[in-house]
Amino acid sequence: MNWIYPITIVLYSFSVFGYFIDFLQNNRKVNRIAFWLLSIVWVLQTVFFIFRALELNRVPLLTPFEGLFFYAWIIVTISLAINWYFRVDFLVFFTNVIGFSMMTFSLFTPDGDVPKSLSNLLASELLVIHISMILLSYAAFTVAFACQLLYVLQHQMLKKKIWGKRLGRFGALSKLDGISFIAVIIAWPLLLIGLILGFVWAYSQLGEIILLDTKVISSLLVLAVYGVYLYQRVVKLIRGYNMALLAIAGFLILLINYFLSGQYSTFHIWY
Structure with a gap:
């Protein structure tokens, strides 16, 4: 196949x-x-x-x-x-x-x-759920990023008074903001649960929780940035252009976390 x-x-x-x-x-x-x-x-x-x-x-x-x-x-x-x-x-x-x-x-x-030396450790249902949760959260954050990118582009077009059929197909700013918010609401707890399950798996299989690791630190940073976004959005009821930029920044950190931090990780070097 x-x-x-x-x-x-x-x-x-x-x-x-x-x-x-x-x-x-x-x-x-x-x-x-x-x-x-x-x-x-x-x-x-x-x-x-x-x-x-x-x-x-x-x-x-x-x-x-x-x-x-x-x-x-x-x-x-x-x-x-x-x-x-x-x-x-x-x-x-x-x-x-x-x-x-x-x-x-x-x-x-x-x-x-996977390497034979890790095959027994990696053949754990808990680890599969951990990875699934992380990747599901990444996909939801991707949708939020696309919404916020469209939000920023449309905001700039409106500011410059660029009209046309294309503008109407971007979707209303409120709609883009709403979809982005729903996506982050779904993604944030998925990422949090995924990290917790990763800690539980590491402790059960390796006997320790590795916190001083680039992958772990960058993942926590992603959680923190989007946590600030949710706090500003839910508690302080702040919306708009600056919030879109904050969400975009969070996704850029997520990409760094996914592609780069693993290269310098002592624990996630195999993935």
């Missing part, structure tokens, strides 16, 4: 390109084609995930390749739901630019199975 993966990436690229054309030209016909291509991508991703799980006899989440693939699969799933329920065309495009980047990047990450 190895042929599924390259075909999926090719179709995914066509879908994102279609959404890009629609973004430039407001072409509804191309938008519909891009949507159906994205639907096919989801089916192929799901088939690939199931066959890989059957082949390895485990949930395929434990390697960098599998993590990025699962991340992209969640983003495509959420995008289809957004397209169906919220009808914010450009949100699907912006979200899947990130999803496509993750899936493409997975081609350059290790695809082998």
Whole structure:
């Protein structure tokens, strides 16, 4: 079933390109084609995930390749739901630019199975749930980031009095803010639970909780930034442009946490 993966990436690229054309030209016909291509991508991703799980006899989440693939699969799933329920065309495009980047990047990450020395430790249901929670939170934060990016772009267009059909398809500022808030409300506790489960797993398997680790520290920093966002949003009822910038900053820290901190981590170096 190895042929599924390259075909999926090719179709995914066509879908994102279609959404890009629609973004430039407001072409509804191309938008519909891009949507159906994205639907096919989801089916192929799901088939690939199931066959890989059957082949390895485990949930395929434990390697960098599998993590990025699962991340992209969640983003495509959420995008289809957004397209169906919220009808914010450009949100699907912006979200899947990130999803496509993750899936493409997975081609350059290790695809082998986990090291034998760690296989017993990693074959823990608790660890699988820990990774799943983390990746689900990342996908939800990605949706929030796409909303806030659209919010900032639309705010700048309105400020410069740039009108047109494209502006209307960004979605109302209040709608973008609302979707972003819901996404963060979902993502933040998922990330918190994922981290707690990671601590529990580390203590049960290794006999210690490693706090002074770059991956752990950067994850806590992501929690802190989005915690400030939620506090300002819920308690102080602050909304608007500056809050969007804060959420964008939080996502940039999240990307650093995902791609860079593991390179300097003593514990997550295998992932």
